[in-house]
Structure formats: structure tokens, C-alpha cells
Amino acid sequence: MPVAATVNGQAVAFESETDTPLLWALREELGLTGAKFGCGVSACGACTIHVDGRTVRSCVFPVSQAAGKTITTIEGLKSNEGELHPVQQAWIEAQVPQCGYCQSGQIMAAVDLIARLGKPTPAQIDEAMTNICRCGTYPRIRAAILRATDQAAE
């Protein structure tokens, strides 16, 4: 029984078995490879996407729970005109990524944080941004979030 949902504005019907983590359905069924596999246990955040506007670590979120939901991946952040989201733009301006593998998840987490809090304080950034980056881009992630919210760096 396919699971109907909306992904990046498009109606889709997932055919994966319903216990399949949404991450794999997005990657293998829809070819949306921007969300990454990092740990499989919701520990690293590389697979972060939005479900109904809030962050979800899709490696442990079964397809069954996606029924009727609105899902956004990194590929769906751009505007309809193809313009980058302001957070993506800030990521470029702050030259955040190194290997880049975790950055889709980092950006999705930051977009949700800013949507919820507007101008997050450094303490709120620390609390919300729990995705792992092995390259150590954290200083520039902080700088990019401040830049995206028109706040001066410390």
C-alpha cells in the first residue's frame, strides 16, 4: 500500500515497505541524495530533513509516519525561481563547508532554528545545532547563522 506524501512540493507515493526509514525512501526511491546517511541511529544529523516544517532525523523516521505529511529536503529549499534560501546563501558567504557531507543536515537544522526563533542567541544556537561535523566547521556554522539573521558576529 503506497504511502502518499508531499515532497518538495510534489505529490509522491512511497512504495518502500512501511518500516523503511524515510532517508532511504528519499534517496533510493526518489533519487533525492542531498540528505545523507551518517549513523542510522539519529546520532549525527546528516539525514536531517523537514516534516511539516520541523527537523526530523530521517534515518529513524519510518515511511509509515510520512503519510499525508509535507516533507522538505535540502533540494527543496530553493525558491520556485531557483534562488537559494537565505541560509544557503549565508553558508556560501561564510564559506562553511569543508567536505560538505554533513552540511545538508546542518542547513536544514539551521533553517528550522531560525524559523522558530527568528534571531537565535549564541546559547540557543549551541542548544539547537547538535549535528556532528567531523571537519570542524562549527565556528563558521555559528557565523553563518548570525549572518543569516542579520546579527553581528561575536
Next chain:
Amino acid sequence: MKIKRRYFLLGAVAVAGAGVFGVKWADGDAQRRAMATTIGDGEAGFTPWLKIASDDVVTIYSPTIDFGQGSHTALAQMAAEELDADWTKVRVEQAPALPGFANAAIIQGFANEAGGLGDKIPKSLLSLVARSMPMQLTGGSSSIRYVGQILMRKTGAAARYVLLEEAAAQLNAPVSELTTADNIVTHAASGRSLRYGEIAAAAAERSLPNTPTLKEPAAYRLIGQPVARLDIPSKVDGSAQYGIDVSLPGMRVATIMMAPVREGRLESVDEQPALAVPGVEKVVQQDDAVIVVARGYWQALKGLRSLSPRFSDAGHAALNSPAIYEAQDQLREAGNATNSAGSGDVDVHFDAPDAQIVEAQYRVPFVHHAMMEPFAMTAHHQDGKLEIWVGMQDPLSVRKIAAEAAGLSPDDVTVHPLIMGGGFGRRFPQSCQIIAQSARLAMECPWPVKLIWSREEEVRHGAYRCQSSAHLKAAIGADGAIAAWRTDYVQRDNAEMECPFNYAVPATSRRHFTYTTNQDDGPLRSVNSTQMGFYNESFIDELAHAAGQDPYAFRRAHLADGSRHQRVLDELARRSGWQSTPAPGVGRGMALVESFGTIVGQVVEASVDEGGQPHVHKVTAVVDCGSVVNPLNAEAQIQGGIIMSLSIALGEEITLENGAVVQSNFGDYPILKLADTPPLIDVHFLQSDAAMGGLGEPGVPPAAPALANAIFAATGKRIRTLPIRDQARALEA
């Protein structure tokens, strides 16, 4: 035996580097064949490394990979600088995995630096080089200082030279009256100009100069500039395609379980439970692993989890981490060193009646690379040809290893190099089990198969930074200076050639005791300098306190006046506010380590809370790498190295129990997160006229000892074993 073989190979490399493998122009069929694969219609190739299209687009091919360090952008900057290219028209691509694109510059670079068989060659790296020639190795923080300085600049300058020659012929004007800028040759006297794109095809027919004149630094307009990285746009919109993202028609996905004890073998497995899982299509047994192939990853994983394979322990069942430390102690105490270096007679000073003797023992555990992208490799076998898609630190060696595993000739193997989600030394093909696993798997499957390691397999089957221990002993003379210093260290590899000891001490002794386990000790970002830096820079801090001196003044007194090291240290003290009083409860610790030709000093400010947890508040770093090509990248590399080092020092540890790795995922192998990252990591570069040093690795070594020294300053407790996490209670002030 292993060690002797390495020395032999090292000698072979030095000879080859000096003579046969120097960077020469298209000197054979291999390069011509290589160019045939990259030069399209309307494009002109100037060596395999640079082509110019009729629309003025300049494409640079890099023999080294960029797995996050930003080297591709910097290499393009260097070639474009000498070419006088229009930066907006410059592209950079990974060179194909073909012998004509082999990385000879790294060999020449190490050979030049060493002047033959010198004392600063990272031996572990060069033995890798030797075993894998022809190769495209990325390692030793060598991309910019060797590939860039030797190959890219020369290529750009040579291409510009023949473009000028061609323009002179077409404009009927002497070269001396022509100028170049932004892909255009201009003859000011006649007001005429030619675009590179319109003369490239004819210019490429001319013979390239072997020793083109390179620019003086004063003329640079791209080198030294904070140019935005070319790869970043694709890494913020999800479009960058990593090895794990490959998708091919009819492709299947597989996952693997290896023998929990390294060197163990698969004894038996009942395949039926996996084959009963919907979507599972095949179970493949290999010598030390079982693989499940399915329609998708989740189905493969469910199939794998349904199996109960039996593995042997290869006689390693008694191996555990505490026992390794004990065995290392016993080996060292027995006193038969494998390698010895140093000068003077330390024992004379140790026995001197007025000497103050300080001794300490240090230990560091196995450490995992924890690259964010687990291993993934796709392979497809058809009609005796094997095609591979993967990201590794040496694509050419992937080809060789896969060919051997599949029983094919390298000529029948095509490797498509892809970008990587980190590496940090984990992706040297010689340590990457997945290459042979995937190649063999493909030979048994009618479809393309993508093999993905779970994070658990990734953590348990790493090529870890070695578990290592050391005993240090010093004599402080009546004058308060170090009279003798001895470092006895126990681990598999001799660190002598890559870890210079920079303090002026009358008598020094460094003794290496070879100790091996069943683990495949691998190079982890900055390699032996991580633990050697921790040993030496912690111990000199102990000596300073024993001598009743300030750690900065004490180090300074043991560095040559006017030396680069002393200059870094002085600038570090100034920028970190070393002389000022830190906030209550906060301690400052310092460390200075030279690695890969770069000198890095760091000061860490840290405190320990009431629960015994350490907190890092600020890090100041001063770096002398000669000159910097891209300051934005350079800062990111040093900051990233510091964060990785703090993470390793604070909480990372791989332990063995009954021969098997205990840890399995980020829950029990914690990586530092943003909240634990100090709010300020101030990085400053000191320009010097020294030869360019590396940047990918040298930021790592000082942070761990600087942190331990800061904790001592804050609490009076000396950290001699890493990670710090497990000693949290003992740190309660």
C-alpha cells in the same frame, strides 16, 4: 622484517624522485592517452593538467583529491596565477584515474625537501607512495606545497609562455611588447589583443618550456587572496555527488558484516533467514565477511541482521586495551629499542649529582577517523571489465587493488573518482578493505552493486591511530635548563623522520620500541605528530613547572634565538595575552609543534566545572607555513584541526575487548559538537620566506597538549592519559 622492508622502499623512492619521476612534460604515451580522455572539441590541452577551450574556459585537472581541505580551489589559484587567467572562467576537476595523470609532484616534492634521503620525510607516507606507484596519492599535507608549487604553477607559466609566443606570431609583434591579463594577450602599442580561447589550439602545438619563469610574490593577484571555494555552491544545495550517492540502472545495494575480531575468518553462516527477507536477492560469503545484496539498503540491512554468522577470533581472544598498555610497558622496560636517535649522552646527565630528575609516563588510545560518509563503493562487472565508482585518497591505487582482487588486469578496470565525505587519512586505498570486498562482490553479481558499510562496521573496522605509550625522563641542571631529555615510546611505527624535536638540549635520546597488535594502524590527520606532540609538549610543561619557570619563558629559552619557532612562540604569547591573568578558574596551556614543514603554536584556555567536566573557552593559534595561498581555506584547516584535536583529547577512544572493538557508533564514540566548541578560535598566520609547509594536518597536534596543560594550570591535575573524559572525577578541584 616490516621495518626493514620500509627502509628499502624509502630508498627506492628517493632515487626515483631524484631522477626518473621528476616533473617533465608530455614525455610518453601515457600522458597522450590521458589527454585523449579529457580534451574535447574546441579544447586545447597544455599538458594533461590544463586545457583551454575556445570560449576561454580554463580547466585544471588535479592529481590529488579534495576531501574537504579546499586544495582544488587553491591549486586552481596557483595555475591561474601563472597563466594570468580570468578567475571567473577557471574550473577544476579531479584528474581521471589513469597513469598519465599520476602524481609525480608529490614524489619530487619529498625528494627535493629531503635532498635525497633526508631526515624529514614522513616514512610511513613514502612507503605508501612506493608501494603504489604510479599513484595519485593525497597525503602528507602535500597538495599545495608540492603539487601546487611544483606542478600547477609551472604548468600555468608554461601555457602562458606558448600563448605569448603564438600571439607574437599572429600579431607580428615581439613577445616583450605583449602583456597578459584575464585570459587576454594585449599589444598596447598597436591596441590589438587576442583572447586565449582564440589562440589556444595553435599555441598548444608549440613546445612547452621546461623551466618557465615563475612570478615573484609581489606580482601575485590570486595567490594569497581569500578566493571563495569553487566546490561550496554544490555543497549547500545537495547537488554534490559523493561516493554513496551513486545510482545506476539496475543497481543493487549491499551491506556487510566483518569478523568482529580483526584477522578472524567467517566459519559458517546459514543464509536462509536473509534470503527470506523481502527484497534480499543474494548472500555472498567472503573470507572474513558476509554480505547481503538487496533492492535497497534497508532491505540489505534487515537481511544482514537476520543472520547469525560464526567467525573465528584468529587467536586474538586475549587481546584487550589494558593488556596492550601493560605489554608496552614490559617491552619498554626490557630495554631493547628497535630504533634510536638523538645526540649526546643522556645517562651522564641523569647520573649527575646536582641534576633534578623528572619522569612521566603517557598513554594514548586507538583513535578512529570517523569520517562522516561511511565507506561506499559501487562496482559493475561485465564481460571481463570492471567499472568502479568511489572516493579514495588515491584513485590509481584503487584501480590496482580492485584489479588484483577481481583477478583482472588494471587496464580492464575503470575507476570513476568521486568526492568524499571526509577522510582524514582513512581513505588510503591500502587500508580500505571495501575495495577488495566490492570488487570481489561485483564478480559474483550480474548487476552493478553499491556496497555500503554501516556506521557500526565503520567504527569497528577502522585503521586507527595507534594505541601508543611513552616514558619520558629529563634532567634539569643547576642553571634551570634542560640538560638531558629522553623519550621512550612504544608503538608500531618509528616516528623519528616525521616528528622533529626542536628544543636545544645538550643530550637527547629518542628510542622507539616496536609493538604490534592485530590492528592495521593507519595514518590519522597529522599521523605520529598527534601522540608525539602530546608527549613532548606535555612533558616540557611538566619540566617548566619542576624548574619553577613560566612555560612560555621556559620553552623560549630552549629555542634558538631568532628562529622561526621562537618567532611563532613570541607572537603566540602576545596574541593570547599569555602574561595577563586569566578569568577565575580558567587556566592557560601552551604547545608548539612542527609537522609537515609547518610550525604551529597554540594556547588553550580551559576550566573544569564542579562535576569534573572540562570546558574549552578559547584557542589562539599562530602558524608559520611559509606563505599562504588561500587565507580563508588556511584558517578553516587550522580551526578544523584544532576542533578535531580537542575532540580526540576530550572523549575519543577505541578499546579492544577479547580482540574485538567495543565501540560501535557515535553514542559510544562521541565527536565534539558545536556546543562544546570554544566560542573563539583565533588563527593568525606569520608570513615567512621559508619553504611552503602543509596546512591540512599541522593544526591538529598542539591542541591536545595545550588543553592538558591548561587543565593543569586550572586545577593542578596533570593529564597523562587520553582521553580526558574518563578522568573527569579525578579532575574535581
